[in-house]
Amino acid sequence: MADLRSDFVGIKSPNPFWLASAPPTDKEYNVVRAFEAGWGGVVWKTLGLDPHIVNVNGPRYGAVWGADRRLLGLNNIELITDRPLQTNLDEIKAVKRAWPDRAVVVSLMVPCEEVCWTEILKQVEDTGADGVELNFGCPHGMSERGMGSAVGQVPEYIEMVTRWCKQNTRMPVIVKLTPNITDIRYPARAAKKGGADAVSLINTVSSITSVNLDLMAPEPTIDGKGSHGGYCGPAVKPIALNMVAEIARDAEMAGLPISGIGGVTTWRDAAEFMALGAGNVQVCTAAMTYGFRIVTEMIDGLSRWMDGKGYARTSDFTGLATPNVTDWQYLNLNYVAKARIDQDLCIKCGRCHIVCEDTSHQAITATKDGARHFEVIDAECVACNLCVNVCPVEGCITMEQMPAGTVDPRTGRTVPAEYGNWTQHPNNPSSVAAE
Amino acid sequence: MTHGFEGADVKAGRLTSEQVAANFADLHPPLTRHEAAVAADRCYFCYDAPCMTACPTGIDIAMFIRQIAADNPSGAAKTIFDQNILGGMCARVCPTETLCEEACVREAAEGKPVEIGRLQRFATDHLMADGVHPYQPGVSTGRKIAVVGAGPAGLACAHRLALKGHAVTLFDAKPKPGGLNEYGIAAYKTPGGFAEAEVDFVLGIGNITLETGKALGRDISIDGLKWDYDAVFLGIGLGGVNALCVPGEDLSGVEDAVEFIAELRSAEDPSALAIGRRVVVIGGGMTAIDAAVQSKLLGAEDVTIVYRRGQESMNASLFEQDLAQTKGVAIKHWAKPVRVVCEGERRGVEFEYTRSGSGGLEGTGETFFVAADVVLKAIGQTLETPEGPATERGRIVVDAELRTSLDGVWAGGDCVAAGDDLTVTAVAQGRDAAESIHRALTA
Numbered sequence: 001m002a003d004l005r006s007d008f009v010g011i012k013s014p015n016p017f018w019l020a021s022a023p024p025t026d027k028e029y030n031v032v033r034a035f036e037a038g039w040g041g042v043v044w045k046t047l048g049l050d051p052h053i054v055n056v057n058g059p060r061y062g063a064v065w066g067a068d069r070r071l072l073g074l075n076n077i078e079l080i081t082d083r084p085l086q087t088n089l090d091e092i093k094a095v096k097r098a099w100p101d102r103a104v105v106v107s108l109m110v111p112c113e114e115v116c117w118t119e120i121l122k123q124v125e126d127t128g129a130d131g132v133e134l135n136f137g138c139p140h141g142m143s144e145r146g147m148g149s150a151v152g153q154v155p156e157y158i159e160m161v162t163r164w165c166k167q168n169t170r171m172p173v174i175v176k177l178t179p180n181i182t183d184i185r186y187p188a189r190a191a192k193k194g195g196a197d198a199v200s201l202i203n204t205v206s207s208i209t210s211v212n213l214d215l216m217a218p219e220p221t222i223d224g225k226g227s228h229g230g231y232c233g234p235a236v237k238p239i240a241l242n243m244v245a246e247i248a249r250d251a252e253m254a255g256l257p258i259s260g261i262g263g264v265t266t267w268r269d270a271a272e273f274m275a276l277g278a279g280n281v282q283v284c285t286a287a288m289t290y291g292f293r294i295v296t297e298m299i300d301g302l303s304r305w306m307d308g309k310g311y312a313r314t315s316d317f318t319g320l321a322t323p324n325v326t327d328w329q330y331l332n333l334n335y336v337a338k339a340r341i342d343q344d345l346c347i348k349c350g351r352c353h354i355v356c357e358d359t360s361h362q363a364i365t366a367t368k369d370g371a372r373h374f375e376v377i378d379a380e381c382v383a384c385n386l387c388v389n390v391c392p393v394e395g396c397i398t399m400e401q402m403p404a405g406t407v408d409p410r411t412g413r414t415v416p417a418e419y420g421n422w423t424q425h426p427n428n429p430s431s432v433a434a435e
Numbered sequence: 436m437t438h439g440f441e442g443a444d445v446k447a448g449r450l451t452s453e454q455v456a457a458n459f460a461d462l463h464p465p466l467t468r469h470e471a472a473v474a475a476d477r478c479y480f481c482y483d484a485p486c487m488t489a490c491p492t493g494i495d496i497a498m499f500i501r502q503i504a505a506d507n508p509s510g511a512a513k514t515i516f517d518q519n520i521l522g523g524m525c526a527r528v529c530p531t532e533t534l535c536e537e538a539c540v541r542e543a544a545e546g547k548p549v550e551i552g553r554l555q556r557f558a559t560d561h562l563m564a565d566g567v568h569p570y571q572p573g574v575s576t577g578r579k580i581a582v583v584g585a586g587p588a589g590l591a592c593a594h595r596l597a598l599k600g601h602a603v604t605l606f607d608a609k610p611k612p613g614g615l616n617e618y619g620i621a622a623y624k625t626p627g628g629f630a631e632a633e634v635d636f637v638l639g640i641g642n643i644t645l646e647t648g649k650a651l652g653r654d655i656s657i658d659g660l661k662w663d664y665d666a667v668f669l670g671i672g673l674g675g676v677n678a679l680c681v682p683g684e685d686l687s688g689v690e691d692a693v694e695f696i697a698e699l700r701s702a703e704d705p706s707a708l709a710i711g712r713r714v715v716v717i718g719g720g721m722t723a724i725d726a727a728v729q730s731k732l733l734g735a736e737d738v739t740i741v742y743r744r745g746q747e748s749m750n751a752s753l754f755e756q757d758l759a760q761t762k763g764v765a766i767k768h769w770a771k772p773v774r775v776v777c778e779g780e781r782r783g784v785e786f787e788y789t790r791s792g793s794g795g796l797e798g799t800g801e802t803f804f805v806a807a808d809v810v811l812k813a814i815g816q817t818l819e820t821p822e823g824p825a826t827e828r829g830r831i832v833v834d835a836e837l838r839t840s841l842d843g844v845w846a847g848g849d850c851v852a853a854g855d856d857l858t859v860t861a862v863a864q865g866r867d868a869a870e871s872i873h874r875a876l877t878a
């Protein structure tokens with residue numbers, strides 16, 4: 001059996017599955033239920049200064065659904081905790097005492113004044129919590145008051161606040177980043193410069209999920225008005241994966257631990273984040289969609305997959321995919337593939353044909369000898385993969401690499417055996433000719 | 436009201452009216468909005484979709500399903516009605532398992548096609564519930580056209596002609612329009628007076644004058660119609676019934692299945708219909724199945740269908756055969772009636788086993804007897820030939836444009852040789868004949 005125990009910046013947990021700072025971690029009651037269900041750790045719902053903030057009394061969430069109302073994306077306009085600070089601190093202390101083997105990290109968001117941070121850090125330390133996470137991420141509400149993503153969008157502020165925290169606590173400091181910026185590496189580098197032990201990402205993406213066409217107002221609508229919210233769940237996973245990879249492969253941030261967040265729903269999502277360099281993962285929407293029991297599947301799925309692959313510990317595969325994320329300019333332009341349609345699996349829906357015909361390269365037939373028949377025309381196929389993506393039958397259309405030495409009927413050129421990228425390409429005005 | 440053999444056990448009220456009402460409830464209940472969304476989502480929006488090719492009326496199925504998926508059921512219904520104004524009935528009665536749903540690529544992929552029929556019903560029900568007819572009659576052409584027969588073929592023809600701006604008179608011999616939709620289709624496929632509501636819907640376009648109780652050959656003639664109108668369409672179905680041609684056929688226990696069904700369809704309270712304890716149905720088509728199943732649903736104890744060939748030759752689809760069997764109907768293949776008997780307590784039909792021999796179907800000489808209180812014959816209907824148009828094997832001959840041998844006279848539906856005895860085909864032919872008439876009159 002694979003060993004799922006996790007050590008993230010010195011914080012130990014029985015597995016790498018933490019609940020992200022959000023409603024699932026808002027109270028002792030929820031967190032105890034989460035630990036009973038098997039979660040490795042929690043990042044407590046973000047604490048702020050008293051008097052505690054208030055939330056709207058109308059709907060907080062909007063959603064995007066797929067088939068059969070499967071929740072694909074969730075959007076929220078909830079603020080940080082709306083309970084008194086002392087209540088939260090007392091509960092954190094009680095939980096940590098009762099569950100010493102689980103990770104309890106406390107998320108914080110206070111105004112950009114050093115004294116605010118020093119004071120709250122002391123109070124958190126007294127609870128016996130394992131670490132803090134600085135919430136520089138929430139894109140709604142708190143950002144209007146100069147906190148959350150308003151800090152996370154200014155690298156200098158990130159660095160400054162991180163430094164204050166590091167100077168005022170012995171606890172590990174994790175900096176939670178907002179995706180609502182153009183290049184995630186700048187805030188991440190700032191966190192590192194400020195001395196952060198780790199970064200966690202992503203927080204939610206600024207969003208309007210839909211517009212109510214009767215009310216002519218965004219959803220969720222409160223008394224006729226709506227406000228942008230933060231988007232999360234399966235829909236944001238691709239954004240989060242990319243941001244994790246960008247940080248993981250950045251030379252300046254080599255070795256900076258990452259806690260991966262954003263759309264983690266199954267063990268596979270978690271494995272993907274970790275393969276790209278995340279030391280652990282945090283989950284919010286999946287728990288808010290299905291309840292805490294999903295962690296059972298996550299633990300079982302990850303450990304079976306690790307057993308199958310021969311990975312004894314999570315660190316055995318963490319970051320293994322990172323070196324394979326590269327810049328476009330280094331992709332091998334001498335790699336030539338063609339789509340292949342397995343005629344035995346083909347159900348003749350014709351989707352590959354029509355998308356290639358209407359929107360791509362006219363490389364798939366519709367008929368052969370007068371009968372409905374879908375086949376790739378190698379002389380036209382550029383191997384774009386669109387047909388593979390739209391085919392409803394898994395494995396029916398595949399991309400087959402052309403062996404070196406064969407002639408690509410589209411270009412008439414022989415497929416070279418050696419690697420060749422854009423930097424070396426004759427069409428590139430600044431190319432460096434290959435030796 | 437079946438009579439049965441003399442002295443046979445035939446009576447009403449075998450089941451309570453509640454039981455009968457439950458038995459005759461919707462065979463395929465309507466989809467809810469959520470169910471429809473889920474079902475619609477399964478459609479792949481195929482290129483040159485095979486389902487559409489398989490539909491005799493050529494409905495753009497992929498498009499209407501996409502409209503349902505996009506929460507636009509009225510738009511979906513319009514897509515359906517553009518091709519098939521009786522899309523509501525077809526959604527209920529089409530043997531989709533041998534038409535669109537058989538062709539659906541998901542049938543090939545996983546044996547579970549997109550539920551096209553039920554989705555079609557969802558969309559058409561939605562629009563029809565609005566009570567607003569979605570079409571306007573075309574700008575008047577000043578032409579008058581006579582349509583004889585207000586069954587699916589005649590209704591589709593009349594509607595398309597009105598759409599093109601022609602003034603239509605729709606004649607039917609019966610007191611109520613609808614044809615077999617009203618009098619033939621199994622009650623559990625179209626409960627709740629749907630057939631009647633649909634006729635109202637179709638006529639809602641305007642410019643169609645309905646004249647019921649007017650029979651061709653009795654009250655009107657082809658020559659007279661040709662004189663008074665610019666064109667004539669015949670959609671008169673098949674009024675007659677094939678004979679068994681065996682001794683005993685004239686006994687009181689032998690009745691016509693279509694007649695039996697028509698009575699059932701017209702009954703206020705079906706539980707008041709007299710029904711035999713033991714019913715034998717002779718035939719292998721939709722009528723045989725429907726007569727057998729409905730007998731069973733009315734409380735008959737033993738119902739047996741006897742068909743002279745094998746299961747694969749039955750005109751009723753596999754789904755229909757399964758339905759009959761799950762309702763408790765026994766189906767016996769490879770036997771033909773040789774004699775109907777009513778001698779003392781011995782009432783029923785003597786059958787001879789058959790096999791396919793070199794010269795076609797032949798008897799094996801071995802016989803058996805099936806006791807019955809009522810025998811329903813469902814061995815096909817025949818044209819009650821109107822004077823005039825050329826016929827072939829009992830049906831009116833038409834060309835590809837649905838023109839008969841008579842100038843200015845078109846025909847479609849069950850009464851023509853080109854049909855396949857399906858509602859949807861009758862609709863397609865009525866519509867296409869209207870297009871042809873329009874081309875001829877405006878050329």
Ligand SMILES: Cc1cc2nc3c(=O)[nH]c(=O)nc-3n(C[C@H](O)[C@H](O)[C@H](O)COP(=O)(O)OP(=O)(O)OC[C@H]3O[C@@H](n4cnc5c(N)ncnc54)[C@H](O)[C@@H]3O)c2cc1C
Pocket residue numbers: 528529530583584585586587588589606607608609612613614615616619620621624649650651652670671672673674693696721722725847848849850855856857858859861
């Ligand atoms: C018992 C039974 C069950 C069936 N079940 C199904 C099913 O489930 N699904 C399916 O697709 N098909 C089914 N069919 C077949 C389907 O009903 C027919 O194919 C379809 O109704 C044919 O339409 P039509 O307009 O040609 O004829 P009809 O529906 O027969 O309509 C003909 C009309 O013409 C009128 N008429 C006849 N003679 C004259 C005259 N001389 N003068 C004036 N008017 C006249 C009649 O009164 C009638 O209204 C079934 C048929 C039967 C008998």
Ligand SMILES: Cc1cc2nc3c(=O)[nH]c(=O)nc-3n(C[C@H](O)[C@H](O)[C@H](O)COP(=O)(O)O)c2cc1C
Pocket residue numbers: 020021022023045046074075076078079080081107135137138176202203204231232233234236261262263264282283284285286
């Ligand atoms: C209702 C709701 C409230 C949230 N509140 C907080 C919060 O107080 N502090 C915080 O750092 N992140 C907050 N988040 C963001 C989540 O912690 C997480 O970063 C984000 O939802 C992405 O992960 P997911 O796709 O697993 O949900 C909240 C998310 C939701 C849905």
Ligand code: SF4
Pocket residue numbers: 349477478479480481484485486487496497500538539540541549551
């Ligand atoms: S064949 Fe099936 S999947 Fe394809 S368009 Fe028709 S209903 Fe949809």
